[in-house]
Amino acid sequence: MTGGRARVALLAAVTAVLVLAGCTGLPGSGPVVEGRELGDSVQQPIRVTPQGPFDGASPETIAKGFVKAGEDGDEAHQIGKEFLTPSSVDLWRWSEQDVYVYDSLTNDLTARAVGNDRVEVTTTALARVTPGGRYVELAPGTVVKVTFALARVSGEWRVQLPRTGFGLWLDSNAFDRLFTNRSVYYVTPAGRKLVPDSRWFPNGPRLTTALARAQLEGVPGYLAGAVTTGVPARTGLTVNAVPVDGSGRAVVDLSNAALEADPDGRTAMWAQLTATLSQVSGVTSVSLAVDGSPLVLGGLSSVKSAADLGFEQVGPVLTDTALLRDGSRLTRIDPRYIPDSSVDDRAPDTKPRDGDVTSIPDVWAFLALSVDSKEIAAVGVDRVGLSLWRATEEPLVLDPFGTELTRPAYDSSGFVWLGGLDTSGAPRVFTVGPTAGGERPAPKTVSVPWLAGRRVVALSVSPEGARLLVVTTKPDGSDPQLGVSGISRSANGEPTALATPWRQALVLDDVRDALWLGPGSFAVLGTLAGETGLRPWVGTLGAGLDGVRRRGAGDPASGRLAAVPRAESITSVGDQRGLIVVTDQDAVLARAGASWRRIATGNELLVAGR
Structure with missing residues (x-):
């Protein structure tokens, strides 16, 4: 494959990133939080439909076309799957492996034959995103490559993925369109201060759910001992979705394990989920439920900001001297x-x-x-x-x-x-x-x-x-x-x-x-x-x-x-x-x-x- 915009194994980070999926909008209400980064889109992600395989395409064209198909906003990646042999469909692990990002302007994506029925795809990567949503900048000139086997299916070349699987390679434009940088919040052991943990999430209709799932995970290693979470261990979502109703209220329905939290823990859990989900455009308040039963705390059944529960994010001290x-x-x-x-x-x-x-x-x-x-x-x-x-x-x-x-x-x-x-x-x-x-x-x-x-x-x-x-x-x-x-x-x-x-x-x-x-x-x-x-x-x-x-x-x-x-x-x-x-x-x-x-x-x- 040549040219194009590299889709670095970003997809691998995508699904793994789904567990940390991020959101796109500014909070509708609440305390001061980190706003959009310069260059963030204020619109819903634009759907880009890549070209599928065409009859008579060379192995190099098919291999490169498959990599570029990763920029499809379709969560199922149906077009990309058309480039694969039937046995490779389950090996495309775009949400479980690293995502690599390459420069959209240099068009540095190449494909060359390296033997019978084998094609090597290469690009110069700018960054790598882990399945956990961690963005890792790479040294200038870092080259990533993958070798695909090609096989005939109904007379046309198709990609046979390695047994170790494959993630995503995305050019920088596609990455900014398909992923968003948002925070998951934890709390300090003493006081009621919120501490952000920055991650990247797939940008799409399931962002609210992905953020909620990320919030239910444990404290990341680099913050061990420094922060806590009000979410009890083994707490999950009762259903695999966090719906947002017409008024902008996100309803997080938790499993019974959430009831193990004491009153202070429940307050912290609610504050964390509110701070995290309020980053999603259209979310104006957050309600909690346990196995379908609404959770009420201090007479509150819905919270508009973490500040309503006494939690705050501490900013820098501004001074004039x-x-x-x-x-x-x-x-x-x-x-x-x-x-x-x-x-x-x-x-x-x-x-x-x-x-x-x-x-x-x-x-x-x-x-x-x-x-x-x-x-x-x-x-x-x-x-x-x-x-x-x-x-x-x-x-x-x-x-x-x-x-x-x-x-x-x-x-x-x-x-x-x-x-x-x-x-x-x-x-x-x-x-x-x-x-x-x-x-x-x-x-x-x-x-x-x-x-x-x-x-x-x-x-x-x-x-x-x-x-x-x-x-x-x-x-x-x-x-x-x-x-x-x-x-x-x-x-x-x-x-x-x-x-x-x-x-x-x-x-x-x-x-x-x-x-x-x-x-x-x-x-x-x-x-x-x-x-x-x-x-x-x-x-x-x-x-x-x-x-x-x-x-x-x-x-x-x-x-x-x-x-x-x-x-x-x-x-x-x-x-x-x-x-x-x-x-x-x-x-x-x-x-x-x-x-x-x-x-x-x-x-x-x-x-x-x-």
Whole structure:
């Protein structure tokens, strides 16, 4: 097969993804949730009917035609089956095997004969989607191939699939049409905070059902210990459908196992299903039933949003000021001010706030500002030692506990996080708790078994405090990886362990810094494989990086943020529009469209809770 748009074993992820099927619309009501990604369609998916096999077609044409037939929106894929021998129909496992995505513009799908009655189909894949709906970016130039046997059926060539089966290969346009990225929600063990888990779902009439089925599954591994679910084990749907009535009410009829949940569990289960299903266009409320009998909780028989049950999704803290450090001096500025053109032409310093720290000796570097802006954590310039600064108190210098310490980060509970090496040289993640009983607790280590053989370079805690965005490398600095790891905490909120991370931004071969922008989005400072020079990137968990993943027919490179030579750190005063980069030449740069404008001179910019 040649040309065309590759249908990477995406179908394999499709059915497996059905268990996680996603939805397409904006919520009709409810709390603030992640909205549509740029490029998402607001219409129902367009049905594309591929061409079936024609008489006299060559083996190469038949093999390529079969792969392209995977873009059919028909859930039964009847046209695609016409390309197969009768014994191969059951081997086409588009919902149980990986889906591969290739570039729709390069038309990079080729088919060539590799022997008698055998054809090899090849494409350069951009990504792979697992049966569980996980989107995995692939390194540039990744080639995937499959060899099909061909056999005559009634005198015409037909594809004989390998005994291991086959999934889907989809070009990027077909993928965006047939799949949608949506979240499945879990809850924090303490408090009532919703935590999203990003997955890809087949886009079609069964999206609501697929989302509900995904919600009934257990907590994903990378969030183990960090979140819980109100859904009891073995809970399923009584019927294989979640109907939505004319008023927009989705009715989820659960099996009897759902009755094992206590009142708090039932409330969480209902909040989770409401948050998840409300992403579907046309769903305005959610009702639960058990084996046909309506479930009523606190007098409610239908819920319009998770907020009605006291649950919320925590977003980033938006701020209009930040602390600029220049040498030992700290001043409060408005980092949102973008000068028209002149370098270093910025608005006057704003008035200091009560509790602002105004000076820290320059022997202390790598600073972080607490969520309430009352405290600054600082690591020594030699990356040994940690000090804590408050305007109304003498600075607290902690006894040495590690070396190669990273820039600290605060979480919403007041814990200070750092990566580094302990006194024996072992890689660790450290935390220092907030003041208790007039004293500051000593640093403690978090259990991170997967960190063996690696070291932490940078870290950032999510707004709700349940996840850690962490950059690690091998000891020599090679093999940089960005991951999201669930945070286990004790009853008093102290971090105790990190789950094995879910990797993000695999296409970057250099990663220096990263931070959360929202519940499901992040920014990372890194270099794309095959390029030189650091560049800030904006990403969506489980959906790739803006400027890398193709959406529609446009060239993704045209939407990339400009590179920043000698960039050292990245922060934000809000979402991606508030991104700020600091270079090792003391230039503080704010985002202005896709470019960067210098707003100040300083070696650090401190944003509360970042």
